[in-house]
Amino acid sequence: MSILIEKLILYFEYPFVRYALIVGILIALCSSLLGVTLVLKRFSFIGDGLSHVAFGAMAIATVMKLSNHMLLILPVTVICAILLLRTGQNAKIKGDAAVAMISVGALALGYLLMNIFSASANLAGDVCSTLFGSTSILTLTKTEVWLCVALSVVVIAVFLLFYHKIFAVTFDEDFAKATGTKADQYNLLIAVIIAIIIVLAMNLVGSLLISALVIFPALSAMRLFKNFKSVIFCSAILSVFCAVLGILTSILAGTPVGSTIVAVDIAAFAICSLIGGIWGGVKG
Amino acid sequence: MAQLTCNNLTIGYDGKTVLKGLNFSVNSGDYLCIVGENGSGKSTLMKTILHLLAPLEGSVIIENKQHSGGIGYLPQQTVVQKDFPASVLEIVISGCLNRCGLRPYYSREEKQLSRENMEKMGISHLSKRCYRELSGGQQQRVLLARALCAAGKMLLLDEPVSGLDPKATAEMYELIQKLNEEGITIIMISHDIGTAVNYASHILHMGNPYFFGTKDEYLDSSIGKAFSTQDGGSKA
Ligand SMILES: Nc1ncnc2c1ncn2[C@@H]1O[C@H](COP(=O)(O)OP(=O)(O)OP(=O)(O)O)[C@@H](O)[C@H]1O
Ligand SMILES: [Mg+2]
Numbered sequence: 001m002s003i004l005i006e007k008l009i010l011y012f013e014y015p016f017v018r019y020a021l022i023v024g025i026l027i028a029l030c031s032s033l034l035g036v037t038l039v040l041k042r043f044s045f046i047g048d049g050l051s052h053v054a055f056g057a058m059a060i061a062t063v064m065k066l067s068n069h070m071l072l073i074l075p076v077t078v079i080c081a082i083l084l085l086r087t088g089q090n091a092k093i094k095g096d097a098a099v100a101m102i103s104v105g106a107l108a109l110g111y112l113l114m115n116i117f118s119a120s121a122n123l124a125g126d127v128c129s130t131l132f133g134s135t136s137i138l139t140l141t142k143t144e145v146w147l148c149v150a151l152s153v154v155v156i157a158v159f160l161l162f163y164h165k166i167f168a169v170t171f172d173e174d175f176a177k178a179t180g181t182k183a184d185q186y187n188l189l190i191a192v193i194i195a196i197i198i199v200l201a202m203n204l205v206g207s208l209l210i211s212a213l214v215i216f217p218a219l220s221a222m223r224l225f226k227n228f229k230s231v232i233f234c235s236a237i238l239s240v241f242c243a244v245l246g247i248l249t250s251i252l253a254g255t256p257v258g259s260t261i262v263a264v265d266i267a268a269f270a271i272c273s274l275i276g277g278i279w280g281g282v283k284g
Numbered sequence: 285m286a287q288l289t290c291n292n293l294t295i296g297y298d299g300k301t302v303l304k305g306l307n308f309s310v311n312s313g314d315y316l317c318i319v320g321e322n323g324s325g326k327s328t329l330m331k332t333i334l335h336l337l338a339p340l341e342g343s344v345i346i347e348n349k350q351h352s353g354g355i356g357y358l359p360q361q362t363v364v365q366k367d368f369p370a371s372v373l374e375i376v377i378s379g380c381l382n383r384c385g386l387r388p389y390y391s392r393e394e395k396q397l398s399r400e401n402m403e404k405m406g407i408s409h410l411s412k413r414c415y416r417e418l419s420g421g422q423q424q425r426v427l428l429a430r431a432l433c434a435a436g437k438m439l440l441l442d443e444p445v446s447g448l449d450p451k452a453t454a455e456m457y458e459l460i461q462k463l464n465e466e467g468i469t470i471i472m473i474s475h476d477i478g479t480a481v482n483y484a485s486h487i488l489h490m491g492n493p494y495f496f497g498t499k500d501e502y503l504d505s506s507i508g509k510a511f512s513t514q515d516g517g518s519k520a
Contacts, residue, residue, distance in 0.1 A: 040368055161388045168378040171370055178334040178357040179434040180382040226414035227371035 004252060011251055019145045020257070024243045026152035027204045028213065028261075030197050032239030033159045035218035036231055037170050037190060046084050046191070048211045049103035050198045053080045055207040056106030056113075063117040070147055074199050081195035085187060140203065148203070151196050158193060166190065167228055204243075205258030216265035217242070223269075223276030242268050287312045287347050287438065287469055288333065294341035295325055295332045301340060302328050308488060308496040312437065315461075315470045317480035320490030326473045327360050329490070330442055333471070346438075354382040356435025358427055360442035360473070366416060372426050373411040376402055379433030394433075401429040404459060406452075420447040428456070432463070439463060441472040457483060 011017045038044050057076040061069040084099055140148075159166070168176040169186045177183045201210045221235035246261030253260075286309040293306040302325040310316050318326050331337045333344055334357060346355075356379070364370075379401075380394040402408045405425040410418065415426060424447045431439060444460070445453040461483050464470045474480050480487060487502040489495035495507045502508040 163388065164378065164381060164384070164390065167370075167374065168381050171364065171368065171375065171378065172359075172362055174331075174336055174359060175357055175362070175430070175434075176378075176381065177336055178440075179354055179379070222367060222369055226369050226417070227412075228369055228374050231369045 007252060008248065016140065017251065019140050019142075021244065021247055023140060023145055023148045023200075024204055024247045024257075024261075025240050026148060027197070027200050028217075028239040028243035029236055030152050030155040031201055031210075031214045032217040032235040033156065033232065034190070034193055034197055035214040035239070036221070036228075036235055037166055038194060038214055039218045039222075040170050041190075043190070043194070044211060044215055045099055046081070047194055047198060047214050049084060049099035050077055050081055050195055051202070051207040051210040052103035052110075053077055053106045054198055054202050054210075056110035058202070058207070059110030059114045063113050068143065070144065070199065073202070074196065077195040077199050078192055081191040082188065085191040144203070148200055151200055155193055155196055158189065162186065162189065171228075205261055209258045209262050212262040212265060213239070216262070216269050220265075220269045220272035223272040224279070238268055238272075239265075286310065287314075288471075289345045289347075290333070290342065291345070292342035293332070293339050293344060295328045295337070296340050297328070297337070299340065303490060303492070303494065304341075306342070306494060306496075310469060310471065310486070312469055313464070313467055314486055315464045315484045316472070316486045316488060317484035318471065318473045318488045318490060319475070319477055319480055320494075324490040326490050327442055330357075330440055330471070330473065334440065354434050354436040356431040356433070356439040358431040358439075358441045358444055360446075362427060364416065368416060370415050371411070372402070372407060372413055372415055372418070373398070375415055375426055376411075376429045376433060379430035382434055398429070398433050401432040404432065405429040406455075421449060421452065424448060425452070435463070435468055437467075438469045438471070441470070443473050443475065445474070445476070 038047055054073055054077045057073040058069055060076075061072040064072070066072055080102060084102065165176075165181060165186050168181055169183045169190075173183050173187075176186075197214070198207075198210050201213050205213050217235040217239035218231070220238055221231045225231045225234050242264040243261050246264040247257060249255065249264070250257045250260040289309040290306050294301055294304045295306070296302040306329070318329065320326050328337065332339050333346075334355065335344070377390055377395065377398040380390055380398060383394055384390065399408070402411055405428055407422065407425050407429060410422060410426075415423065418426065424444075428441075428444060431441070439460075441460070445456050448456055457479055460470055460472065464483075472480075472484070481499055481503065484499055486498055487495070487508070489502065489507055491507070493507075495502060495505055497505070
């Protein structure tokens, strides 16, 4: 045990490890806050689609050799989020088909672009790390860390300021609209925030695993608690805890960061389901 | 003063007309009961009044929307996902949202108001319970308490007593009448023609042709006579 702790302390001498932990905690927090709304509004498929769009944008950014990839990925993903929300509301075009089209299209084009233009010798490795985020969190620059911190603060602030509105729009959109809440605006806000979170989370777990980060803590918390506030609290705590545990494990054991975090999330979900089952069984 | 006016209103979904050429107006303090067969467009009309659906033709005008202090609404069906985690209190107080504006939290008055409305509906003891684990009637009361929180000057109710037991039904009608006496305009959909005639000041009978007028005019009209002798109409 003491050897492990010594090893950890040694690692924490390196700034990139500290950065990774800070960014990891923030991303886990943001994604879990919105995760509950996403799951309940049946928006989780949009999250999945957007993560593929983010991958496509990342490929373009790589090909264009942009110094800061986020500057391209963020606006593209936000715009797609807005477009997907629009088509989702339009009853004539099937929302999920549109999402599938955009997401698979972005994935294919992204890979194609990287394949044609990439100068890198290790193409498969590049693609793999964008999809599964194997190393990107450990190679964050200081600017990226600050950008991450700033965006996370924005997401958390928006969530706290609009918490009650987000609840109302999630629970019963028609009632919220009928009584004068501008539900469409809040849907838009939620979509934009989701896009931001996805772009952030791409650094941590890579674009294929983002949905796991968003959905698992929410589902786990919903096994245990039956009111909105407790579910949000629980999923936030759970998500941060799993992220820290996952990052530390991956540093010590040398496993890929993203999949380790997701593995911890899955374990937490299993435990929560078990506890929820026993609790529910005892109570009635 | 007319609080709500419908001018040559055509309602329907996606260009498919349900009812054409509705003209009526509701004054502040009125108690309008909307009756009609299943599928005659009662719920559609209510959604159009609330701007949840766009009118296919014509217009719905609500006077002084800003000063009317909000509209309360009880939907006929609330599609809440089976696993939605929400406590009764959280749902009831969400009716106060239109009083908050941009303020991010509920004030003490709003919390008090939601407590009072839960008291009125007899669900105070359930306030911490999970909504989806309540019985249908209890859920209906929760949504009614929420509607009451939102109602400033106008309350729209789509079959408010469906799922309530007879005692609760009677209490519900009493409560609605009391609210009406306090000056809140009531627009209620009901299949219970007897009650409609008892409490309402005006009746809107959906159908082709539709009927709109005061209760007495309705009872004298041929459509009203035919419908009200059918032993309460089609009570769904
Ligand atoms: N979402 C929808 N999309 C398309 N058509 C609809 C939709 N909802 C209802 N309709 C149609 O509109 C018509 C009027 O429906 P509405 O729900 O207004 O009836 P209602 O008078 O409220 O009936 P009930 O007494 O059963 O509540 C019906 O013919 C119905 O088939
Ligand atoms: Mg109806």
